Amino acid sequence: MTEVAVVVDVAAAATELFIESVAGAAAARGRGAVALTGGSTAKPLHARLRTARVPWAETQVFFSDERAVPPDHELSNYRLAEEGLLRHVQVAAVHRMRGEAPDLDAEARRCAQDLRDTLGKPPRLDLMLLGLGPDGHICSLFAGVPSSADRGDEELVRHVAAPLHVEPKVDRLTMTPFLVVTARTVVLQVTGASKAEVLARALKGPEDLVACPAQWLRKASGRVVVVCDAAAASRL
Numbered sequence: 346m347t348e349v350a351v352v353v354d355v356a357a358a359a360t361e362l363f364i365e366s367v368a369g370a371a372a373a374r375g376r377g378a379v380a381l382t383g384g385s386t387a388k389p390l391h392a393r394l395r396t397a398r399v400p401w402a403e404t405q406v407f408f409s410d411e412r413a414v415p416p417d418h419e420l421s422n423y424r425l426a427e428e429g430l431l432r433h434v435q436v437a438a439v440h441r442m443r444g445e446a447p448d449l450d451a452e453a454r455r456c457a458q459d460l461r462d463t464l465g466k467p468p469r470l471d472l473m474l475l476g477l478g479p480d481g482h483i484c485s486l487f488a489g490v491p492s493s494a495d496r497g498d499e500e501l502v503r504h505v506a507a508p509l510h511v512e513p514k515v516d517r518l519t520m521t522p523f524l525v526v527t528a529r530t531v532v533l534q535v536t537g538a539s540k541a542e543v544l545a546r547a548l549k550g551p552e553d554l555v556a557c558p559a560q561w562l563r564k565a566s567g568r569v570v571v572v573c574d575a576a577a578a579s580r581l
């Protein structure tokens with residue numbers, strides 16, 4: 346079931362969910378596995394998380410997606426997380442997607458194997474943080490791309506060609522929908538009136554996973570919380 350939380354401070358609400366999810370996982374299983382994301386909502390969340398009471402030493406950090414750039418590049422999701430959060434806290438391990446790899450298909454397979462080696466078979470994330478793209482994408486599962494409708498149970502991580510209609514136009518590595526629908530908790534952060542229509546399509550529109558890959562959230566077996574501001578929620 347999808348919960349929608351309309352709040353004034355999206356980062357603060359997402360931080361609470363982060364603590365709840367990771368602390369619960371650490372207490373229950375001795376480990377919390379999270380996937381961070383990029384996008385504009387990541388920065389304020391990272392800033393909050395730096396001082397949050399999260400059991401970092403028991404937290405395994407993965408990424409929902411990465412751009413095909415080196416880790417010190419301004420477009421790197423890893424760099425965003427490293428500067429905003431990871432250099433300030435001591436996590437158990439950071440599992441970076443190597444956007445600079447010469448063979449991104451091989452890198453996707455390496456990331457998938459790392460997920461299995463760390464979390465078991467099949468791997469299950471405790472928390473997946475996501476943003477919502479203007480075309481209805483989550484992770485780097487872009488709208489209009491046929492493979493976005495493929496759950497990718499065995500694949501887990503895939504190389505996606507540069508999108509034609511979404512910036513930045515560079516290749517990506519992305520987790521597949523399997524990791525979204527099996528995560529124990531998914532938190533989708535959405536802000537601003539420009540996302541109102543696409544959020545409504547994601548949650549209530551006619552089902553078409555190629556046209557709106559964010560509709561994978563409807564198929565999730567875990568808890569899904571959409572944390573948004575009033576402007577983003579205005580069409581719900």
Ligand code: 6PG
Pocket residue numbers: 382383384385386387410411412422475476477478479482483484485512513
């Ligand atoms: C990426 C981002 C991307 C982002 C959405 C939402 O690697 O391109 O992770 O998927 O999460 O586009 O972006 P905003 O949060 O900026 O609206």
